[in-house]
Each structure stands twice: as structure tokens, then as C-alpha cells.
Amino acid sequence: MKNLLEFIATxxxxxxxxxxxxxYPNATQEEIAKNLNILLKKKQIDIFNDGHTLKYKASLSTMKDEEKMIHTLILESGTKGCLVRDIKNKTNIPQNFVMKILKILESKKLIxxxxxxKSNLKFYISYDQNPSEELTGGIWFNEADIDEEFVIELTKLMYVYLSKKTLWNNQFSLSKIEEFPCLETIHDHIEKTGISNVGLSLENLYTLLQVMIYDEKVEKIFYKDKYVYRALPQ
Known part of the structure; x- marks a missing residue:
């Protein structure tokens, strides 16, 4: 009988x-009894006497076993995390059961x-695990919103650095192009400033430089088999 355990677990x-x-209005009493016996044999439900009435309840011992199963699955997912549907499909545990177990694991600070x-979907990861940038949006996001303050601060820092390296009296000279920094050089300088507690990748800075080029604050020049960058007078 479909989802009987899930129905009882509610x-x-x-x-x-x-x-x-x-x-289950379309099921006979015999079908109900047969499926209840199957769940009892699997120790997935318990039967108890509530006054003068017999009742069926999802087994607590099963919950503990399945807690371990779900916790292990989430641990194995690493920084990518697990969706509820993935947990349900991989463990064959009813969704209502899954949700209860997830709440228990969260209350124990295990997940x-x-x-x-990107998708606005909820993923579950180990409590001590840092989520992947694919989930969080990386350094540009704070609690799923663009961290505008950090972006502005980093943009200013990069512009000041490029100005010092490529502008003289707010003018630039191609004769000094040898001194223009490439992406790697800019990255090394920014890392030394300690502006971010999280390591900034070359890709992170490249993305921000592209924005600065679009805003006409920076220009990219191809020189000696690589791109170098210069600040534009503001």
C-alpha cells in the first residue's frame, strides 16, 4: 500500500x-491489516494500547536507524549538500519521515x-562544513544577498592600486607599460592586504575587473602575450 508508513508518521x-x-477509503480492511503487519515485522511501526483502543505509530527505533542513514548521506555529500528529494530517493524513507529526521539532526547541530x-532550493550539509561557492554565490554574497559593501571596498582598493601603478599626475604613459600589472600581480597584491577572510581566486578578481572595465574605470591591454590592466583617469 502506497505511503502507508508516511501516513502513519504524520x-x-x-x-x-x-x-x-x-x-485509504478505496482499501479493504484486509489490505490495511496485511500492510500493517508488514510494517510491524519490519519494525517500522509500533502498536500500543491507548486506553481501550489499539493505535499504530512510527517506530522510534526506526527513526534512530534512519537518522544515521540520513546523516551519513549528508556527510558524504560534502560541500555540495543534499536536497530532501535526493535523501528520499536514495534512502527510500517517506518524505514526512525525512523532514522529521532532518529537524532532529538540526536540533543536535549535526547538520x-x-x-x-541560484535555485533558491534548500540543501542540507554537515554542521561543520562550509558550503560550496555554487550554493552560496561565493565572496560576492552575504546571506544570499549581494554583499555590496564588500564589492565597493574591493573595487576601490583595486582602483587605488592600479592608479599608483599606471597613472602619473592622473595621466598615463604607454612608455611605462612594462610596469602595468597583470591579473596575477593584482591578485598577489590584494591577497597581501588581507581585505577578505576568504581566499580570493583569480576568477573572482577577473569578474570584478570586467565590471570595472564596463564602468570605464579600468582598461585591459594586450602586451607581450598577456593582458595587463591600467586605471583610467576619473
């Missing part, structure tokens, strides 16, 4: 057979939820 206080029959800036 009721924290348990369900009577009458409750289950009401949830944490990260919202992807």
Missing part, C-alpha cells in the same frame, strides 16, 4: 485502524540547511 499520537481506513542563491 500522526505523532498514533492512528487507529479506523483512522487509517478513513485515510544545517543552506539555501542556494
Amino acid at each position: 500522526a505523532e499520537d498514533g492512528l487507529t485502524e479506523t483512522d487509517i481506513l478513513a485515510g 544545517k540547511a543552506i539555501k542556494s542563491v
Whole structure:
């Protein structure tokens, strides 16, 4: 019977057979009883007496076993994390069960939820793991929003550096092009300033330089088999 365990797991206080029959109006009492026995044999549900009524409830022991299974899966996902649907598909655990276990693991600070800036989907990763830039958006994002303050500060720092290297009295001279810095040289300088607690990649700075070129603050020049950069007078 489809999703019977998931249906029972939704009721924290348990369900009577009458409750289950009401949830599956097209199933016979014999079909319900057969599937309940299968779940009982697998120890996925417990049966208990609530006053004068027998009730069925999702097994706590199963929850603990499946906690380990889900936690292991999330650990193995590393910095990329896991979606709920991936956890459900790979473990064959009903989604309601999965959500309960995820809340338990979060409360124990074993995992944490990260919202992807690209897809807006929620991924789960190990509590001590730093999410990948693919999820967070990298250094340009703070709590899934563009970190404008950091971008402005870094842009100013790069412009000041390029001005010192390529402008003299707010003018530039091609005769000194040998001194114009390439991407790698700019990267080395920025790293030495310690402006970011997170390591800045060449790709990070290249992206920002492209924005500065578009804003007509910087010019890229091809010289001796490589590109060098100069500040434009402002």
C-alpha cells in the first residue's frame, strides 16, 4: 500500500485502524491489516494500547536507524549538500519521515540547511562544513544577498592600486607599460592586504575587473602575450 508508513508518521499520537481506513477509503480492511503487519515485522511501526483502543505509530527505533542513514548521506555529500528529494530517493524513507529526521539532526547541530542563491532550493550539509561557492554565490554574497559593501571596498582598493601603478599626475604613459600589472600581480597584491577572510581566486578578481572595465574605470591591454590592466583617469 502506497505511503502507508508516511501516513502513519504524520500522526505523532498514533492512528487507529479506523483512522487509517478513513485515510485509504478505496482499501479493504484486509489490505490495511496485511500492510500493517508488514510494517510491524519490519519494525517500522509500533502498536500500543491507548486506553481501550489499539493505535499504530512510527517506530522510534526506526527513526534512530534512519537518522544515521540520513546523516551519513549528508556527510558524504560534502560541500555540495543534499536536497530532501535526493535523501528520499536514495534512502527510500517517506518524505514526512525525512523532514522529521532532518529537524532532529538540526536540533543536535549535526547538520544545517543552506539555501542556494541560484535555485533558491534548500540543501542540507554537515554542521561543520562550509558550503560550496555554487550554493552560496561565493565572496560576492552575504546571506544570499549581494554583499555590496564588500564589492565597493574591493573595487576601490583595486582602483587605488592600479592608479599608483599606471597613472602619473592622473595621466598615463604607454612608455611605462612594462610596469602595468597583470591579473596575477593584482591578485598577489590584494591577497597581501588581507581585505577578505576568504581566499580570493583569480576568477573572482577577473569578474570584478570586467565590471570595472564596463564602468570605464579600468582598461585591459594586450602586451607581450598577456593582458595587463591600467586605471583610467576619473
